[in-house]
Amino acid sequence: MFSLLFFTYLKLRPNTIATRWTKETTSQQERSTAFEPKVVKPKTVTTEPRIIGTRLKLLAGLALMATIFQIILGGWVSSNYAAVVCTALPICEGEWGRYLDFKTAFTPVHFGFDNYEFGVLDYAARMTIHVSHRFGAIVVTLLVGVLGLSLLKHRQSALRKVGVLLLGLLVIQLVLGVSNVVFHLPLLVAVMHNLGAAMLLLSLIQTNYIIWNIRYPQAEKPTLIIIESKIPTGRLKASGDKESSL
Numbered sequence: 605m606f607s608l609l610f611f612t613y614l615k616l617r618p619n620t621i622a623t624r625w626t627k628e629t630t631s632q633q634e635r636s637t638a639f640e641p642k643v644v645k646p647k648t649v650t651t652e653p654r655i656i657g658t659r660l661k662l663l664a665g666l667a668l669m670a671t672i673f674q675i676i677l678g679g680w681v682s683s684n685y686a687a688v689v690c691t692a693l694p695i696c697e698g699e700w701g702r703y704l705d706f707k708t709a710f711t712p713v714h715f716g717f718d719n720y721e722f723g724v725l726d727y728a729a730r731m732t733i734h735v736s737h738r739f740g741a742i743v744v745t746l747l748v749g750v751l752g753l754s755l756l757k758h759r760q761s762a763l764r765k766v767g768v769l770l771l772g773l774l775v776i777q778l779v780l781g782v783s784n785v786v787f788h789l790p791l792l793v794a795v796m797h798n799l800g801a802a803m804l805l806l807s808l809i810q811t812n813y814i815i816w817n818i819r820y821p822q823a824e825k826p827t828l829i830i831i832e833s834k835i836p837t838g839r840l841k842a843s844g845d846k847e848s849s850l
């Protein structure tokens with residue numbers, strides 16, 4: 605519900621990044637009509653990010669989907685009282701692989717019970733739910749981790765900031781999840797783990813919003829960048845000009 609409200613807010617508010625870029629583009633267009641070459645020092649020339657465009661968009665989309673799925677799994681762990689069936693790290697104790705029972709674990713309704721207080725599933729089904737949440741955490745960690753690290757290398761500072769935010773929230777959420785297991789579900793930790801999931805989800809929605817709305821106006825426009833050098837330059841001319849002294 606809150607995610608939907610937040611997403612609607614993001615959709616409706618003015619796009620500050622796009623506005624800023626549009627302004628920059630306009631001033632660049634004005635400058636390009638006057639043909640004013642831009643002199644930059646070699647060390648200030650930006651490099652392309654490792655992952656750009658479609659790959660980054662897909663990664664952000666997948667990370668969001670995986671996190672939504674992981675939150676659903678977390679709710680399933682909690683509502684089936686499966687939090688304390690696995691007390692070992694990283695996955696579960698004993699020969700857990702032999703007792704997996706996905707069919708019972710993920711049957712949405714079990715008839716024949718007056719109420720579901722303290723859960724109605726047997727050990728194998730609860731253990732399967734808990735183990736699924738642990739594997740879900742591994743998938744989320746990989747996707748959000750790679751996404752966050754890729755964003756850290758991006759040339760847009762807005763994306764670098766969300767990269768830091770995503771990685772920070774991911775680490776906090778993992779620490780809270782592991783604390784749930786190690787300290788046998790203290791109430792405060794369980795509540796914070798819920799809050800952490802909400803924050804991670806909101807940040808991923810924001811990240812996707814920024815990434816899917818990003819424009820590279822400069823990439824489509826011819827720009828003249830002159831690297832400052834010690835070689836004496838004469839009169840500057842446009843590229844393609846055979847008499848150019850560069």
Ligand code: HEM
Nearest residue numbers: 674675678679681682687741744778781782784794798801
């Ligand atoms: C990395 C991303 C993770 C997300 C987004 C996530 C999300 C959630 C959510 C939304 C819940 C439901 C909380 C509730 O209904 O009260 C939950 C429950 C739980 N999670 Fe996670 N989790 C993550 C990682 C982990 C990890 C790594 C562990 C343990 C190693 C873990 C252990 C648990 C446990 C034990 C519960 C049950 C808590 C309860 O019964 O109140 N989680 N998780």
